[in-house]
Amino acid sequence: MREKTTAERGKFKKEIQTALYKNDDILELILGEEAKSMKPKELRDAFKEHVKSHLFIDDTLTETATYIFYDVEFTELHTNIKSCRVYMYLICHRDILEDYHKEGYYGDRVDILTQMVEDTLIDDPDVVRTFGIGPLNLDSVKPYNSRRFYGAILIFSVPNFR
Amino acid sequence: MAQSWYLMKSPHDQVSGFEDEALSEFGQEGIAEILESGLAMDVELCNYNLSIRKQIRAVIENTVQDTKLKTLTRHMIVPIGTCKAGMYVYYKNRYWLIVGIVDDNMVYEKAILSICNYRMEWINESGQIITRWANVVSASQYNNGETANNNYTVRSDQLLVAMPDDDESILLNSNSRFIIDRRCKIYERSFDEAVTVDTSKPVIVYRVTRSDSVLYDYGDSGHSEFMLYQTEKHYNDGYYVVDGQGYWLCDIPIQEHEPTALTCEIHSDSDEIYADLEPVEFIGVFFDADGNETAAENIQWQIDSEFLESLDVDYVDNSILVSTTDDSIINKSFTITLSANGYEPVSKQVFIREFL
Numbered sequence A: 001m002r003e004k005t006t007a008e009r010g011k012f013k014k015e016i017q018t019a020l021y022k023n024d025d026i027l028e029l030i031l032g033e034e035a036k037s038m039k040p041k042e043l044r045d046a047f048k049e050h051v052k053s054h055l056f057i058d059d060t061l062t063e064t065a066t067y068i069f070y071d072v073e074f075t076e077l078h079t080n081i082k083s084c085r086v087y088m089y090l091i092c093h094r095d096i097l098e099d100y101h102k103e104g105y106y107g108d109r110v111d112i113l114t115q116m117v118e119d120t121l122i123d124d125p126d127v128v129r130t131f132g133i134g135p136l137n138l139d140s141v142k143p144y145n146s147r148r149f150y151g152a153i154l155i156f157s158v159p160n161f162r
Numbered sequence B: 001m002a003q004s005w006y007l008m009k010s011p012h013d014q015v016s017g018f019e020d021e022a023l024s025e026f027g028q029e030g031i032a033e034i035l036e037s038g039l040a041m042d043v044e045l046c047n048y049n050l051s052i053r054k055q056i057r058a059v060i061e062n063t064v065q066d067t068k069l070k071t072l073t074r075h076m077i078v079p080i081g082t083c084k085a086g087m088y089v090y091y092k093n094r095y096w097l098i099v100g101i102v103d104d105n106m107v108y109e110k111a112i113l114s115i116c117n118y119r120m121e122w123i124n125e126s127g128q129i130i131t132r133w134a135n136v137v138s139a140s141q142y143n144n145g146e147t148a149n150n151n152y153t154v155r156s157d158q159l160l161v162a163m164p165d166d167d168e169s170i171l172l173n174s175n176s177r178f179i180i181d182r183r184c185k186i187y188e189r190s191f192d193e194a195v196t197v198d199t200s201k202p203v204i205v206y207r208v209t210r211s212d213s214v215l216y217d218y219g220d221s222g223h224s225e226f227m228l229y230q231t232e233k234h235y236n237d238g239y240y241v242v243d244g245q246g247y248w249l250c251d252i253p254i255q256e257h258e259p260t261a262l263t264c265e266i267h268s269d270s271d272e273i274y275a276d277l278e279p280v281e282f283i284g285v286f287f288d289a290d291g292n293e294t295a296a297e298n299i300q301w302q303i304d305s306e307f308l309e310s311l312d313v314d315y316v317d318n319s320i321l322v323s324t325t326d327d328s329i330i331n332k333s334f335t336i337t338l339s340a341n342g343y344e345p346v347s348k349q350v351f352i353r354e355f356l
Helices: A006-020 A024-031 A033-037 A040-050 A109-123 A125-131 B019-036 B181-189
Strands: A064-079 A082-093 A137-145 A150-159 B043-048 B053-061 B073-078 B088-091 B094-104 B109-115 B120-121 B129-138 B156-166 B175-180 B205-212 B223-230 B238-243 B245-249 B265-266 B272-273 B280-287 B302-306 B313-317 B321-323 B333-339 B346-354
Touching: A006 A024, A006 A064, A006 A082, A006 A109, A024 A033, A024 A040, A024 A064, A024 A109, A040 A064, A064 A109, A082 A109, A082 A137, A109 A125, A109 A137, A109 A150, B019 B053, B019 B129, B053 B088, B073 B088, B073 B280, B088 B109, B094 B129, B094 B223, B120 B175, B120 B245, B129 B245, B181 B238, B265 B333, B272 B321, B280 B333, B280 B346, B302 B313
Parallel strands: B272 B346
Antiparallel strands: A064 A082, A082 A150, A137 A150, B043 B053, B043 B088, B053 B073, B073 B109, B088 B094, B094 B109, B120 B129, B129 B156, B156 B223, B175 B205, B205 B223, B238 B245, B265 B280, B280 B321, B302 B333, B313 B321, B333 B346
């Protein structure tokens, strides 16, 4: 049976979500130190509260926390070639923006999270292999600015991935 | 000479004519005198369920025997009207069952005592636990009442059991089952106080194949006998503590407080397994008849799945850990079943999900 073209979108999101979840540094940054003592289900549920596979809508969040929102776009769909783009919003409440520090990372909480996501999706060979769709390229990093939240918009591309 | 001694109806011209009454009265006085002497001893006369006990004086005969079989019976001499068939006699720390008609010779009455070597325990139709001391002997040389021996006889393990003929004994149904095993007492010694149920021990179980409620019925008294045939042990046959008292039963006793059965549960923090994530742990938890958490033996996990090869399964103590890295089984499900010796199996449906 022919595999549905649109099925790739859901699979790609699942790979991203799983890869981010497996990064202990991201868990700690988003959920705090207590992430280490959470039971698996608590951890999964808390993670899913903060990492969403859809785009961010401003003013829908009020909690003082850090979030990752992402979505996947197929920019080209041909018989043998597909081009894929990933939009990733790393959003942090302004009140906690500058109270996080970690050895080996630079900048505020959003900057640190940006580096961690890059580490995960591009630099981690195990994660790259699990994608099974070819390497991601980080095309751009733009600032995101709103009333309560500040963040970064990362755009990845996966050219000709299938 | 002896004939003239016992000639009760002697001619009036020779004697006074009251020798008959005199002999009876003097005889009974004589036996009363004997019972007060060192020839007699204190024993307890008990009813069928030992709820009524009466201390009496009795002369126990045949205490010193020459053959093995004879050591299993005694004769008891007591005043006329003291006992009947089917009563128990507690003598020298053992229960003895009075079998056969108790009759007298106008001087004393004599009862035949048969040793009670096992306490039968069962649950009656209304759920009460019944216990009766019984005389249990091998009956392997007899027919069990179910099969004819037209051609040849293959001997099997059968027991002949004698008990009082009270209602509970007579109303025992064919196929009623009993644990009759001396090892039970040894097992009990190994149980700590927390044990309220144990069905793991190998015990020998018998079932009633033939019941004789009439053969030894003497109208106002009697005892019952029935034949037992060795049968298979069921999973819930074993040791149960009811109201603080331990019994070896072939049925699960009905207790006033719930739950009554041995149950188990599968505990997990989620009924969903996420592909590519950590394993989900399913923990087997077992409960005794009182609902207290307990340990179980022979724990078994079974997974019913069309994609078993796609699941990674690990077993740790009472737990099973399941994970998968196969995306093709996302949103499918499988069934996991927990069982253990004596416990009602329990199942849980588990779904494979993608982590979003």
